[in-house]
Amino acid sequence: MYLFVISFDGLSTLDFDYISSLKNFNSIISNSSYCKKVYSVYPTLTYPAHTTIVTGKYPKNHGIVNNTQFQPNRQSPDWYWHRKHIKCETFYDLAIKDGKKVAALLWPVTAKSKIQYNVPEIFANRRWQNQIMVSILNGSVNYQYKLNRLFGHLRKGIKQPYLDNFTHQSLLYTIKNIRPDITLVHYTDLDSMRHYNGFDSVQAKDALNRHDKRLGEIISTLKECGIYEESTLILLGDHSSLxxxxxxxxxxxxxxxxxxxxxxxxxxxxxxxxxxxxxxxxxxxxxxxxxxxxxxxxxxxxxxxxxxxxxxxxxxxxxxxxxxxxxxxxxxxxxxxxxxxxxxxxxxxxxxxxxxxxxxxxxxxxxxxHGYSPFKDDYTTVFIAHGKGIKKGEVIDEMRLIDEGPTIARLLGYELKNVDGKVITELLI
Structure with a gap:
């Protein structure tokens, strides 16, 4: 089995009907099991949420309680970039211990982790630092060097949609040339567009359309490589926005x-x-x-x-x-x-x-x-599971983000210990 956990940062329950009308999202959703009302964690921020997704624990228990660290008098505090900040096991740790090959593309809180093919989400936060060197030194050197050589021209710093274009081409290359057992990828196009243009902006809808195109290219690449039928796609959001x-x-x-x-x-x-x-x-x-x-x-x-x-x-x-x-x-x-x-x-x-x-x-x-209570009205996110090991047509009324880690671990044949969530067995074959 090849597992792809694809995070569309900022994907909301309110987006579900629209993405269901798009060609490639519809092709997955119509043959998947899903929940379109997933309660995130408090605070509903990217780093606490993504750490919950891979651990099944609340921020107070996994240690990533904010995006940025508490550093008074620093105008730009350091983010919780590094795996060392996570106080517990992740499902990708279990897979690596089991000899599996893991790739991560801009997945939060993975810098200096044991992930074998890793482009960590980290930026140069000191005047004397260089972005390329900071990334390379905190991830997989040869892998990042090759991706930057091939696709670095697509980036314009962290500006979107250019960053996601780089991430996406890097993902397609990774599928074709490395074929990891587990791939984690984090797209931030939608979240960025909402931050700067508003939730219901034209720019946000354009980002959803770009995500649909990206998803279509992922599906095509898996089919070209002959591994689509052996693949599981988990499409998810981490939080909504207001x-x-x-x-x-x-x-x-x-x-x-x-x-x-x-x-x-x-x-x-x-x-x-x-x-x-x-x-x-x-x-x-x-x-x-x-x-x-x-x-x-x-x-x-x-x-x-x-x-x-x-x-x-x-x-x-x-x-x-x-x-x-x-x-x-x-x-x-x-x-x-x-x-x-x-x-x-x-x-x-x-x-x-x-x-x-x-x-x-x-x-x-x-x-x-975002960052509000997960229980604000119309503020939930989504979880869509498709492919090998997943039932078709199961609709879960409500889930919590803390349920995703245990469920993905079970899908992989592992068990995360002492989690705050539960395995959503209805989704699994």
Whole structure:
């Protein structure tokens, strides 16, 4: 069996009817088993979600609790790029131990993993770094060298759809020339278009059309190689997105209330409590989680904040956040209302309207985002399974992202230990 796990970042339940009308998605969906209502994890971000997909665990248990690490005073914090940050086994670890050949193309949190054919998702985050060298040093040297030589001209940095064009051609080459037992591929075209143009934008629909063309080329390549009948395709999303137009600068409020001290340059000198954003939600961390006086003072400040600005759907305690599967080390977790999202700015207004002309020009300004609670209305994603080992015509009413890892592991003949999800046996032969 050849397994292909194809992640279309940002693919939503709301996209299901449209992709079902497209030629290549329809050819898969009509002969697949699927769930079009999959609840993601909290926060609904790419790195926590993709780590859940391969582990079957909530962020608090696999360790990837955000896209980026908690690094106050860094304008561009490091992301959780490296496999070492994952605290448990993945199904691809089990496969590698079993002698299987694995490839990964821009799959999150795989840098310096044991994956034999690996193009990790990582970028140069220091002035002295070079993107090509950073990628090569954190993945498979010879494999990446060959892909860059063949297809590097397709890229324009991380701009889409060019990055996905590079990823896609690299995938087709890998199928033809390497034929891994397991291939993980992460396309971000759709997510990027939604961030900068809005959820229902023409650009987002164009990205779905490009994904359909890519899927068709994957199917054709598998058939040309004579392995289509021996292949299993898992098509999935990691989260949905919501349009927004207002920024919550929570750290500006915390600084105003004396929880953060900054110098004349705006650099943090010290803090008692600080916000670390997850876009649609934010963690509030404190210096000392055992300081009950500080926690109570902060609780009152957060309550007063929401009474004044009315921009939060919820203020979750540490225990409540942990019950949702989020970081159990936070003191609080704040859930933004629709139309709002968080940034970590220390200057500016507490609530800021986005100037649409600045979107795509100013870092972190977007028209749509994610990171919200997975239980917001119309905010689920999808899971489609097709091919060898998969039943046809089974429709699962609801799933959770934590169920995907155990189900894929079972399909491969393995068992992930101590997972938070369950095997969806209805899908499997």
């Amino acid at each position: 349009d927004e137009s207002k920024i919550i600068n929570m750290n500006v409020y915390l600084e105003e209330k004396g929880f953060i001290d900054v110098d004349e340059t705006g650099r943090i000198i010290s803090y008692e409590a600080i916000s670390k954003n997850c876009d649609g939600s934010t963690y509030i961390y404190v210096k000392n989680n055992n300081d009950e006086e500080l926690i109570n003072k902060l609780k009152i400040a957060l309550k007063n904040f929401n009474e004044k600005y009315e921009c939060l759907d919820a203020i979750y305690t540490k225990n409540e956040a942990s019950e949702f599967g989020a970081d159990s080390q936070c003191a609080f977790m704040l859930e933004a209302k629709k139309d709002y999202y968080f940034l970590d700015n220390l200057t500016g207004e507490i609530i800021e309207e986005i100037n649409l002309e600045d979107v795509g020009q100013v870092p972190h300004l977007t028209k749509a985002t």
